[in-house]
Amino acid sequence: MSSGVRESVKDYYGSRLETSADLQTNATTCTLTSMNKSACNALKLVHPDVAKRFFGCGVVIPEKLEGCKVLDLGSGSGRDCYIISKLVGEHGQVTGVDMIESMISASQKFIQYHQEKFGYEKPNIAFVQGYLEKLDEAGIQSNSLDVLVSNCVLCLCPDKRAVLAEAFRVLKEGGELYFSDLYASEVVPESFKEDPVLWGEGMGGSLFWQDFISLAKEVGFSTPYLVAGSEIVVHNAELVKKAGSVKYASGTYRLFKLPQTILDKKALVTYKGTVADNPEEMCFDAAHSFKTNVAMEVDGEMATVLQSSRFSSDFNIQMLDTHHQAPSKYCHLSPFLLACKLGASMKQCSKREAARRADDAASGACEGSGSTGGCGQ
Template sequence: LTCSFHDRLTNNACLAPAQPIPAFVLKALKKIHPEVTSKYYGCGLVVPECLEGCKLLDLGSGSGRDCYMLSQLVGEKGHVTGIDMTEDQLEVARKYVDHHTQEFGYEKPNVDFVRGYIEALKEAGLEENSFDIIISNCVVNLSPDKRKVLSDAYRVLKDGGELYFSDVYSSRKLSDEIKNHKVLWGECLGGALWWEDLVRLAQEVGFSPPRLVTANVITVDNMELEAILGDYQFVSATYRLFKVPKISNKASLVIYNGNITGFGESLEFDAQYTFKVDEVVEVDGEVASILSHSRFAEEFTFQPPGGPAGCGVKKPKVCANTRTMAPNVS
């Protein structure tokens, strides 16, 4: 489950990360076997924060590059599972389990790979309430049943768990011509979800409203495809969805303690909130619920509103939607 090979893409969705790659992530990537890296055909890089000791699932794991990178970040006490439908890719990933166990200095493997479909996690043997985090890298758009992907992800996540994923979104619902165009499908555009449908589907299956992390406009360098796409616009965006209790309307003051690996000075949580260490930031009820009921709970001090606010950064919302961060594709 990947987009077309990079050298055949006619859009920029896979060319550059939306944010600089942290040094500790680059260090982890350098330890991965060259064959795993060379046979990985995913787009970009998806690395959530606060991973130590977590149990993580990668949807559409391919040759295992992201799994092996993340297996270093979760540490020996954490675990990473990759699921993919392509046996050839899984063979490459499984081939190097022992190699990476030794390379990382672990006594036993903390990564495994299963064959299956991202819409059928139960059938693949993945248990309910078993993962802290799920990631996905430009894969959900290739699924014909995106609701099932989200509902299965919600089912296997623990309470407080997160789906952190990057994908392609459109400015409005796609026409049948675009959906059925083989080249556009291979370009990860034909399966793009209208971002408002993501908002609706996520909440219908139980997730908190999606939080936008980053978004880049996708440009298409092909006149024939441009003619078919017309005034449709696309973005490559990373969202975070949480399995937390229904949102309280109560705002809260939070203080980031700076203890997350690689984020000692500040934590850029999403496109709206950046938390600087030891500074008081007022957050809305949605974010307060997420922070206090997820793995981030121990990384913040919480205070009732009304106290002094500090210099934490709260950015203006990307769109007029007051509940959900949305990519600006207008």
């Protein structure tokens, strides 16, 4: 099945779609997290021909990327790569990997343009063709990267376990996978996977969100941290009928590759206000917002994340004597519940709408807003 799915995706994104406005349905995801100021400024410098072929579904630009080695899983036109190329600086490095040869060729054409636009003496970016399930064949070494990003690509991959396992392998200890994807309210029927439009739009290959949580932990990652959630409302009548009881939501998560020994006690952590664009408060995820110079109690896993990751110098950590218990359920990690809580769903949300919002962002209007739809599972 894998080869058939890959060929279908290659045809859908490599041949049928010229711009993001060519997508056939409204059944795709738009997360409403806004870019920070630095990312907005970088987006304004991205070549228009790169920006118009953006097929992502969210904002996958985490904080504190200066000097980092970053890999974009499923880099497409290269838009996110070029934004991050600016943010990592001349001493950082960005690699985009995609299985579609035409996407790689198209994104490579703009390397010199962005090098000159950013004022770099030499390029800090490269694009390679390869499969996300086999990053070693694309030359990506184990324990070599600080950050991985991905924008609505996991739902297009037939072997999601292999993708997550490879992501875990190539990250350094303390490294992060920060990505957006499309999730289902229940296990998607096998019949969905045979429909090229359902698969191409992300609906046929979406994971049941609870299965994603389990899968991420099985391959070795930390408990996922949910950053953003937005419910998807499908307007195409034919797809509504095909979807039946299955509902969809976009979700942005951050996962960390932690040391084997995770702290088992609670801690008081105090943010120093030292992360660029976050001088007063750092919103780490939907459950953790760290205000500068204000101590906040966290569990041992979060304390381990902050201690072992690139954020270690930005927090003072004081261990407490109180042990914490891991949650038996992960309802708080549901993108459907977060969308309800925040009122973050859009009444019409599509990749075409995402493209419009990207254009707005490029013009300086980087803030997103939305209206509340129905609540999912």
